[in-house]
Amino acid sequence: MTSTVxxxxxxxxxxxxxRSSRRSKPFCNTVNTDSESLSTLGNFKALPLEIFQMxxxxxxxxxxxxxxxxxxxxxNRLINYISTSSGNRRLLLQDFHNLExxxxxxxxxxxxxxxxxxxxxxxxxxxxPTKDRLKYIHKILSEVxxxxxxxxxxxxxxxxxxxxxxxxxxxxxxxxxxxxHRVFNFLCELSNLPRKVQTVVSRKPGSARKLELRIxxxxxxxxxxxxxxxxDSAFWLTRILKPWPMVNQARLLYIIFGPVSSLNGHVVxxxxxxxxxDETSLKGLADAIKLLYDTxxxxxxxxxxxxxxxxxxVVPREWLMENNARLLILSGNxxxxxxxxxxxVNGRAVELARLVVFLAxxxxxxxxxxxxxxxMMQKVCKVFSTPGERNNFLQSVENAFAHMIMDMLQSVMxxxxxEEDSSFLNLxxxxxxxxxxxxxxLYLTMRSTST
Ligand SMILES: [Zn+2]
Numbered sequence: 194m195t196s197t198v199x200x201x202x203x204x205x206x207x208x209x210x211x212r213s214s215r216r217s218k219p220f221c222n223t224v225n226t227d228s229e230s231l232s233t234l235g236n237f238k239a240l241p242l243e244i245f246q247m248x249x250x251x252x253x254x255x256x257x258x259x260x261x262x263x264x265x266x267x268x269n270r271l272i273n274y275i276s277t278s279s280g281n282r283r284l285l286l287q288d289f290h291n292l293e294x295x296x297x298x299x300x301x302x303x304x305x306x307x308x309x310x311x312x313x314x315x316x317x318x319x320x321x322p323t324k325d326r327l328k329y330i331h332k333i334l335s336e337v338x339x340x341x342x343x344x345x346x347x348x349x350x351x352x353x354x355x356x357x358x359x360x361x362x363x364x365x366x367x368x369x370x371x372x373x374h375r376v377f378n379f380l381c382e383l384s385n386l387p388r389k390v391q392t393v394v395s396r397k398p399g400s401a402r403k404l405e406l407r408i409x410x411x412x413x414x415x416x417x418x419x420x421x422x423x424x425d426s427a428f429w430l431t432r433i434l435k436p437w438p439m440v441n442q443a444r445l446l447y448i449i450f451g452p453v454s455s456l457n458g459h460v461v462x463x464x465x466x467x468x469x470x471d472e473t474s475l476k477g478l479a480d481a482i483k484l485l486y487d488t489x490x491x492x493x494x495x496x497x498x499x500x501x502x503x504x505x506x507v508v509p510r511e512w513l514m515e516n517n518a519r520l521l522i523l524s525g526n527x528x529x530x531x532x533x534x535x536x537x538v539n540g541r542a543v544e545l546a547r548l549v550v551f552l553a554x555x556x557x558x559x560x561x562x563x564x565x566x567x568x569m570m571q572k573v574c575k576v577f578s579t580p581g582e583r584n585n586f587l588q589s590v591e592n593a594f595a596h597m598i599m600d601m602l603q604s605v606m607x608x609x610x611x612e613e614d615s616s617f618l619n620l621x622x623x624x625x626x627x628x629x630x631x632x633x634x635l636y637l638t639m640r641s642t643s644t
Contacts, residue, residue: 233264233265233266234266235263235264242273245274246274246277250279253309255309257313258312261313261317262316268319272317272329275313281336284310284313285310285334285336286303286307287337288303289303289339289351289353289356290347303352307356310360311359311361311362311363312363315364315366323368323375323376324375330364331383337353338353339353340356340357342407342408343404343407348407348458349406349410354415355414355419357414358414358415358418359419362421370428373428374432377429386408389404389408390408393444393448394437394441397509398444398447398509399459399460399509402460403459405459406459406460408449409453409460410458416432417449430481430484439500440504442504443501443505444509446478446482446501446505447478450478450480452464452473452474452475452477465513465516466513469513469516469519469558470516472559475520475523478505479520482505483528486525486528487525505520506520515554515555517548518551518555519555519559521533521548521552522552522556522559522561529552530569533545533548533569533573533576534576537573543593545573546590547593549569549570549573549590550590550594550626552566553566553626554622554623557622557625557626557629563626563630567633574586598620598623601620601623602620
């Protein structure tokens with residue numbers, strides 16, 4: 194035993210350590226004895242806790258998270274540090290609202306910070322069971338009101354939920370499905386998400402606009418946006434949708450992925466009903482449908498997804514068929530064909546024929562190859578079991594073209610000045626669509642007769 198001050202790291206009174214380990218109360222059962230924890234502190238055991246924490250101030254969050262992997266004792270000290278008010282102040286940045294002033298870079302800086310913090314807490318809590326881990330982490334984060342579903346006064350201009358999302362993504366990366374189920378349940382309990390979803394789906398669409406917006410932002414920013422693998426996104430989307438009956442799933446899908454107003458972020462419920470819409474308004478919905486259909490999301494059969502698409506087309510009332518057709522095109526060949534085939538099997542030839550005409554119209558308007566629409570019709574023809582049914586369907590397609598052209602012509606002739614342009618344009622597109630559609634059929638027929 195030495196007594197010189199200069200080399201006397203070991204001389205720092207033992208009491209100091211005892212005090213420090215008493216402070217690590219929530220986890221003191223993991224720090225059984227002073228001697229055990231001291232032996233894994235290495236040279237840091239020379240430092241009183243206060244100095245240790247001062248040193249931490251000079252380390253980046255990434256470095257601290259590296260340090261946490263050194264030993265259990267160090268990791269416990271770091272957990273203590275995170276819970277202190279100075280640790281809290283430093284680690285829980287709440288600079289979520291300065292997007293305009295600081296520009297994009299600053300925003301990504303906060304996100305980056307929470308990514309590192311996620312890693313730090315992941316590493317520090319590595320040895321705890323999932324439930325305790327979540328509780329502890331929640332305790333740390335519960336101070337941040339912008340992480341709550343309805344916690345931020347200005348949710349459209351806030352990066353809080355996104356930061357929470359990247360934090361959770363890093364934290365749960367590599368966790369198995371059972372643990373992720375736990376995380377979802379835990380988040381539901383904290384945010385009261387199921388209750389809130391119940392409220393919006395049981396009311397008239399748009400009657401709880403602000404709540405719809407909150408749910409949309411929470412689901413997207415926290416639960417859906419940050420996954421790297423599509424299978425993870427599908428897992429989380431399934432968690433959100435599956436507890437509900439199909440009707441509510443469709444409504445919820447529209448709330449989360451449907452078109453919103455650029456002014457206030459509110460869901461635009463009339464978009465699919467009042468007039469032809471554009472691809473951007475439908476893209477979110479189409480991508481979500483594709484996600485459920487494509488990824489081997491075990492919990493969804495093709496039938497489930499098709500029923501969901503069907504249900505979606507009456508949210509909140511029956512959509513214009515042009516918008517339906519556009520959604521199907523954006524959802525990809527497989528979904529489009531399966532949807533149409535299910536109509537064919539159920540003998541809904543007339544409805545199906547109208548859909549073919551609208552697919553042709555959208556191809557014409559949105560500049561897709563008309564060849565695609567013809568091939569799709571050809572494929573669907575094969576679903577009909579008898580030549581009679583097939584001919585009846587083809588006849589219905591031609592009738593649908595004729596009826597729609599007559600209808601549009603009538604509205605052009607009777608329309609007032611304002612409307613004239615748009616109905617004339619529609620008629621123009623439809624006539625061209627018909628011409629192009631039949632041109633492709635002629636090509637196809639001539640090719641097959643000439644070979
Ligand atoms: Zn906020």
